Amino acid sequence: MENLNQIFDVFIQVKDNFIHKVEEDGFIASNQDQTKAIFSDKWTEVERMEDVSELYSFQRDWFLNLYGFENESALKTFLADKEYIIDTGCGLGYKAAWFAELAPHATVIGIDISDAAILAAKNYKHISNLFFLKSDIAETGLKKGSIDFVVCDQVIMHTESPELTFKHLSELTSMKGQFACYVYRKKALPRELVDDYFRSQTLEIPNNKMWEFSEQLTVLGKTLSELKVSFISPDIPLLGIKGGEYDIQRFIYWNFLKCFWKDEWSFDLNKSTNYDWYAPSNAKRFSLQEFLNMGKENNMKLEFLHDEEACYSGRFSK
């Protein structure tokens, strides 16, 4: 408890593994509030799924890839000198729990604006160096320079102003620390136009309609993927479509409409992935330059950069 107080600028109370800020966060913008409700809903559904461990193990492997760790033991070595670690936008907290287990000497805090923070605290009571906080990650109440590893994995674009969140998380990073961040990548024009439409409309569309829509997209993704058809598309630069050989499902997925389908996952887990793409009203996409500029504007040095069709990710230091 004492070591937790020393990294907060605000008064906190700690009950078991849950940190309460004595003064609650202030105003929440309507898009952020809707995004928070969507993720509370999503995580409550996902937590109940039988194959949730498939998601966790896929995500842990992807994390290593996204941030340049050759394997889990390379991550463990990296964490060996980190005293305070935060997983911002931690969802159900499985990555924060992973860090806490790999770095038993460290204090790890998972932070999420949604009810997932409460579910996570309930599920990980047995890990003694792991705590949870329900808060906006743009306004954590943590002290500047107090955190040795700041993780913001698949989250920042859901915050009200990713640029301000990036600034806050950069400020929290200690002089010897690193900040790992991921952003969604801008895609082909038709897909961006559909994405933008939903960003502006989901405030008005009831959740049950978004779940129905996600189910339809999942059926579409599965059906297209079962066709096992591939073809060669020409380059269509005005639409931002890259030429080459595509499976038909991937062609539509990358260029027109996110109709996610992964064979190894259950229908429901696939559906929740489609839901979490279209339902939140905050979900900004970035060009590489825009991503790198956030680092530059905050005087952060790029230590590692990764890019793939879906995203950019990297590690920054001071």
Ligand SMILES: C[S@@+](CC[C@H](N)C(=O)[O-])C[C@H]1O[C@@H](n2cnc3c(N)ncnc32)[C@H](O)[C@@H]1O
């Ligand atoms: C796509 S999920 C990623 C969860 C987790 N990092 C992972 O990789 O599995 C995005 C998470 O960010 C959280 N989130 C969105 N905006 C937030 C904010 N302003 N402050 C804290 N958490 C936020 C959501 O509640 C959600 O749990």
